[in-house]
Amino acid sequence: MKGIFSVLVENKSGVLSQISGLFARRGFNIDSLAVGETERHDISSMTIVSTGDERTIDQIEKHLNKKIDVIKVRRLEEAQTISLEMMLMKVSYNPNNRASLIELCTITGAKIMHVSPKHIIIELHNTPDFIENFIELVRTYGIVEIQRTGTISLEKN
Numbered sequence: 001m002k003g004i005f006s007v008l009v010e011n012k013s014g015v016l017s018q019i020s021g022l023f024a025r026r027g028f029n030i031d032s033l034a035v036g037e038t039e040r041h042d043i044s045s046m047t048i049v050s051t052g053d054e055r056t057i058d059q060i061e062k063h064l065n066k067k068i069d070v071i072k073v074r075r076l077e078e079a080q081t082i083s084l085e086m087m088l089m090k091v092s093y094n095p096n097n098r099a100s101l102i103e104l105c106t107i108t109g110a111k112i113m114h115v116s117p118k119h120i121i122i123e124l125h126n127t128p129d130f131i132e133n134f135i136e137l138v139r140t141y142g143i144v145e146i147q148r149t150g151t152i153s154l155e156k157n
Contacts, residue, residue, distance in 0.1 A: 003057035034150030092142035
C-alpha cells in the first residue's frame with residue numbers, strides 16, 4: 001500500500017533531518033520526498049511517499065504528528081490527488097534512431113532541452129507511472145543518466 005503524506009513544517013534548519021531520522025529509526029522506507037517553501041517563508045511543505053501495510057502507514061502518520069516542528073499532517077488518498085514528478089534524462093542517439101526519439105518526445109509531450117552530437121537531454125513532467133512508462137520506451141535508445149524529483153501532490157478537493 002502507498003501512503004502519500006502532505007506535511008507542513010516550520011522552515012528552519014534540522015527539520016528535514018528530524019523527519020528523515022524518524023523514518024530511519026523506525027525502519028520506514030521513503031519512496032519519494034519533495035520539500036519546498038510555501039507562500040510563507042517560515043513554512044515548508046513536504047510531500048512524502050512511502051509504502052507498507054496499513055499498520056505501517058498509520059504509524060508513519062502518528063509519528064509525524066508527534067514531531068514538534070510539524071504543523072500539520074494530511075494523508076492523501078491517491079485517487080483524490082494530482083501527483084506529478086519531473087525528470088531529466090540524458091539519452092544516447094545516432095543518425096539512425098534520432099528521428100524516432102524526437103517523434104517519441106513529441107507524442108508523449110517530453111521536451112528536448114539540449115542536443116549535443118551524441119546525446120539528447122529530455123525533460124518530462126507527468127505522473128510517476130507515466131514517467132516509468134516513458135523510461136521503458138526510451139531504454140532501447142541507451143539511457144546515460146536520469147535525475148528525478150520527488151513526487152509532489154495536491155488534493156483535488
